[in-house]
Amino acid sequence: MAKIISIHSFRGGTGKSNTAANLAAIYVADGYRVGVVDTDIQSPGIHVIIGLDEDDVTLTLNHYLWGECAIEEAAYDLKPALRLQNQGAFYLIPSSVNAADIARILRDGYDVSLLSDGFNEFINALNLDILIVDTHPGLNEETLLSIAISNALLVVMRPDYQDYQGTGLTIEVARELEVPQMTILINKAPETFDFAQIKKSVSITYDCPVAAVIPHSNEMMTLASQNIFALRYPDHQIVDKFKQIAKTLIS
Amino acid sequence: MSRPQTNQQNKIIKISAICLLMGVLYGIANFLSGKYYLPGCSFAELRPQIIIPMFIGIIYGPLPGFLCGGLGDMLGYTIAGKGPFVAIHWSIANGLVGFIAGLARYFGARSVDSIISFVKLLILLLLASSLPFIFATGIEFWQGRTSFHHALFAFFLPIFITDTLWALMFIPPLMQLFKLLVVRIEIRTILAIYYLLIATIMITWLSGVMITMHQQLQIEELYTLGTVTLIILIVGIAVSAVSSKKITAPLISLTNAARRIADGHYSDMEELNNVSDRQDELGTMASVFLKMTQAVAKREEALQKELTTLKIKIDHNKQSSDLKKITDSDYFKMLKKKAVNLRQYSDTK
Numbered sequence: 001m002a003k004i005i006s007i008h009s010f011r012g013g014t015g016k017s018n019t020a021a022n023l024a025a026i027y028v029a030d031g032y033r034v035g036v037v038d039t040d041i042q043s044p045g046i047h048v049i050i051g052l053d054e055d056d057v058t059l060t061l062n063h064y065l066w067g068e069c070a071i072e073e074a075a076y077d078l079k080p081a082l083r084l085q086n087q088g089a090f091y092l093i094p095s096s097v098n099a100a101d102i103a104r105i106l107r108d109g110y111d112v113s114l115l116s117d118g119f120n121e122f123i124n125a126l127n128l129d130i131l132i133v134d135t136h137p138g139l140n141e142e143t144l145l146s147i148a149i150s151n152a153l154l155v156v157m158r159p160d161y162q163d164y165q166g167t168g169l170t171i172e173v174a175r176e177l178e179v180p181q182m183t184i185l186i187n188k189a190p191e192t193f194d195f196a197q198i199k200k201s202v203s204i205t206y207d208c209p210v211a212a213v214i215p216h217s218n219e220m221m222t223l224a225s226q227n228i229f230a231l232r233y234p235d236h237q238i239v240d241k242f243k244q245i246a247k248t249l250i251s
Numbered sequence: 252m253s254r255p256q257t258n259q260q261n262k263i264i265k266i267s268a269i270c271l272l273m274g275v276l277y278g279i280a281n282f283l284s285g286k287y288y289l290p291g292c293s294f295a296e297l298r299p300q301i302i303i304p305m306f307i308g309i310i311y312g313p314l315p316g317f318l319c320g321g322l323g324d325m326l327g328y329t330i331a332g333k334g335p336f337v338a339i340h341w342s343i344a345n346g347l348v349g350f351i352a353g354l355a356r357y358f359g360a361r362s363v364d365s366i367i368s369f370v371k372l373l374i375l376l377l378l379a380s381s382l383p384f385i386f387a388t389g390i391e392f393w394q395g396r397t398s399f400h401h402a403l404f405a406f407f408l409p410i411f412i413t414d415t416l417w418a419l420m421f422i423p424p425l426m427q428l429f430k431l432l433v434v435r436i437e438i439r440t441i442l443a444i445y446y447l448l449i450a451t452i453m454i455t456w457l458s459g460v461m462i463t464m465h466q467q468l469q470i471e472e473l474y475t476l477g478t479v480t481l482i483i484l485i486v487g488i489a490v491s492a493v494s495s496k497k498i499t500a501p502l503i504s505l506t507n508a509a510r511r512i513a514d515g516h517y518s519d520m521e522e523l524n525n526v527s528d529r530q531d532e533l534g535t536m537a538s539v540f541l542k543m544t545q546a547v548a549k550r551e552e553a554l555q556k557e558l559t560t561l562k563i564k565i566d567h568n569k570q571s572s573d574l575k576k577i578t579d580s581d582y583f584k585m586l587k588k589k590a591v592n593l594r595q596y597s598d599t600k
Contacts, residue, residue, distance in 0.1 A: 004594075116593050141582055148590040161564075168565050172574045176583075177590050192555070205563045 002123045004131045005249050006150040010166025012137040014156045015187040017046040018220070019242070020134040022230045023154075024050075024090065025082075026239075026246045029230075032129040033089040035075065035122050037061065039115065039146055040136040041105055044095035049228060051081055052092060060096040064118055065110040071118040072125035082231065091126055112141045116149050130250065139173060147174050152181040152249045154211070158188050159198055164205075171206050183211040183248055190216055211248045212241040270307055270315040277303040277319060278326025285331060289409040289460065297460070301348060301414045302421045305379055308353030309361060309372075309422070310429070316349025340390040347383035348414070351375060352422075363426060364433040366441055366492050366499075373488060376422055380414040404474050412477035416456060419484070420449050437499035444491040452484045501526040501533040505540060517548035 007020040020036060027034045038046045038061065047057070059074040075091040084090060096102065123131055133146045147153055153174050157167040167184070174182050184206065186198055195213040203210045217238055220229055230239045280300035289296055304323065308316020324345035325335035335342075352375060355361045360371040388406040391397045397406065423445070426432040434442070456477055463473040504522040511519065523544075526537035577583055 139577060144577070144583060144586055148586045149593040151594055164563050164565055165570065168570050169573050169577075172570065173577055176574070176578050177587055180594070201563060205565065 002128055002131060003151045003250055004119060004123075004133065004149055005152045005154065006133045006135055006146045007154045007156060008135045008143065008147065008170060009137055009156040009163075010139070010170045011158075011163055012043075014137075014158050014163070015214075016137070016156045017049055017134050018229070019154070019156055019185060019187065019245075020132050021046055021049040021228050022239070022242045023246050023249070024130075024132050025228045025230045026243055027130050027132075027250075028079075028084060028088040028090045029086060030246075031087040033127055034130045034132065035089075035091045035093070035126060035128045036132045036134060037093045037119065037122065038095045038134050039142055040134060041095045041142075042102065042136055044097055046134045047092065047094040047097070050078055050092055051227065052076055052078065052094060053081075054097055057094055057097075060101070061093050061118075062096040062101045062105055064093075065105070065114055070125070071121045075122065075126060082228070089126065089128070091122075091128070093122065112145050115142055115145055119149060139170065144173070144177070147179060148177045150179055152183070153179045154183055154185055154245065154249060155208075156185045156187050157202075159186055159190075159193060159202075168206060171208055181249070183209050183245070185211055185245060186213040188216045189213050209248075211245040214238055214241050266311050266315055270311065270319045271322075273303050273307050274319045274323035275326060276300070277323030278330060281324060281327030282330040285327065289413065297413055299417045299421065301380070301417050302425065304345065304349030305352035305376065305418055305422060306425055308349035308351070308379075309355045309426070309431070311353070312356060313350040313353030316351075316353035317346040318349070319346075320349035321346025340387045344383035344387035347386065348379045351379035351382060352418075362431050362433070363423075363438065364435055366437050366496050369423075369432075369438060369441060370488075370492050372422070372426075373419065376418040377415055377485070380418055381411050384410045384414075404470055408474040408478060412456065412474065412481055415481060416449070416453055416484075420453060436502055437495055440495040440499055441491050444495070445488060448484055448487045448491070452480045455480050501529065501537065505533070505537060508540060508544070512544055512547065515551075517544055517551075520544060 005023070007016050007023070009016045017038075017040070024034050024036045036046065036050070038044050040046075041062065047054070057076070059069045061074055063069045064071045064074050071093065074093050076094070078084075078090040078092055082090065096105075119131055119133070122128065133150065135143045135146045137143075155167060155170055155174070157163045171182065171184075184202060186202060189195060189198060193213075195215070199210045199213050215238070217236075219233060219236065220238065229236070230242055233239060277300055280303070281298065284296045284298045284300065304316050304320030307319040321342050324342040328337045328342075329335045355372060355375050358371050358375065360368050360375060363369050363372055384407050388397075388402045391406060392399060392402045423432060423442070427434065432438065459468065459473050459476050459480075462468050463470060468476075504526050508520060508523045511517075520541060523537050523541050527534055527541055529537070578587075
């Protein structure tokens with residue numbers, strides 16, 4: 001049974017792509033066949049964290065949406081580049097970083113329903129156990145679709161006034177769409193916070209479980225989104241938190 | 252051989268070479284100045300070069316200072332054709348000048364950054380200009396080569412007064428040049444008065460020497476005058492040290508308080524309370540500073556409280572209306588209808 005997990009945040013800069021990359025790496029390490037789709041067409045970025053060289057990218061999600069290729073043709077096997085030796089599989093469908101491609105898709109739009117077909121084709125073609133969707137922030141059509149087709153939704157937020165209202169709205173929308181499993185990740189929490197208090201306060205406010213509170217980490221910032229943290233510092237306490245979230249999302 | 256040992260050896264070689272060079276310079280200078288004896292004195296002369304062993308001592312320590320002074324003195328005699336061992340007790344005395352100045356590092360006076368360390372340095376210079384010559388003159392007297400009066404007025408006082416003045420005049424600027432004297436505000440305050448005093452005393456003393464050379468003064472009168480001027484100088488320095496300390500102490504209290512605040516310590520402002528009692532501008536500044544500290548401390552405490560307790564405020568009316576806008580759209584309705592099927596597809600894979 002394949003599981004679609006959407007990683008979403010109402011606002012940008014919450015560490016969504018980073019979370020998606022780390023969760024994917026943890027699932028792969030556990031032997032799962034994992035696919036990641038970057039649906040943040042307007043501002044793609046996860047390929048940088050995952051270490052996919054832009055020069056190696058020919059076909060992308062954009063090409064699939066324009067009908068120029070099959071979805072699996074735009075999937076890149078990351079295991080060799082990440083030097084992963086285990087049983088699992090790790091594929092990424094990136095969005096195009098080409099400025100002209102981004103302009104074209106924003107201007108002409110695309111058939112959003114193609115996305116859900118594409119996800120399913122991706123799952124079938126590469127025999128995936130888990131599909132992680134890295135979404136665009138906000139609540140536009142493709143985000144709503146990603147949420148709608150997800151078996152699990154991870155809402156990433158920062159403990160920050162600007163995030164409270166939007167996160168609440170996202171959770172209500174997901175509730176309307178009857179997403180079976182929904183959980184919150186509080187990311188980049190300043191060390192001065194009482195983490196237990198934040199966790200309790202957020203879960204009560206949104207009536208939704210909080211999977212973890214991840215502190216603002218200097219190591220993570222130093223890595224500057226250029227590598228997967230869980231692979232670089234497998235014993236770091238933050239990685240333990242990611243593992244805990246990974247477990248919650250497929251339970 | 253390990254690298255640290257090599258470095259240590261290189262350092263010793265370098266210091267030895269510098270000390271040797273300075274010793275040679277000292278010896279040559281002694282030989283050259285040896286022609287101009289002080290009035291009534293058969294061998295002591297105006298010799299500003301005395302600062303060489305003193306400064307070597309301050310920089311490199313007592314032993315290099317001793318070797319520089321002692322060997323340099325012996326070299327001076329040798330160049331003059333008298334042989335190195337002609338007056339070994341005077342050579343030892345010259346060595347002791349460098350040795351005593353070299354003790355500066357053990358009394359916190361090698362690097363001068365406060366009035367206390369400055370005064371310590373001056374005391375050491377005074378001792379370096381006196382004790383070695385008490386020793387050498389004492390030997391002359393003990394061996395019966397001179398009377399007490401002659402030992403005092405023809406040996407000790409001429410050397411002690413002139414060497415002290417040279418040292419006090421040149422060592423502080425040299426230390427400033429080598430960045431061993433940190434010109435903090437209290438040093439700055441005392442230095443101006445200090446140099447003024449030294450210059451006045453030096454002029455008085457040299458004038459006395461010149462007048463005596465022209466047979467206007469008895470040597471007893473000259474060296475008594477010298478002793479008196481030296482006492483005036485020492486008293487003057489002591490008074491200026493105390494007054495500088497008084498002027499600068501509140502500023503230092505303010506600086507220390509500012510430093511503590513920068514480190515996030517807002518309590519323990521007792522020092523500032525004392526300054527704020529003053530009626531002058533510094534008192535006003537201290538009380539303003541105290542008020543500011545209390546305000547900053549209060550603000551930070553409030554901020555800390557705010558930070559550690561997360562308060563989530565949500566405008567529920569706005570949320571409902573935003574939600575309605577989304578859920579009322581045709582796209583959303585269609586999506587909601589299809590959502591279950593869409594999910595089931597992957598579920599049944």
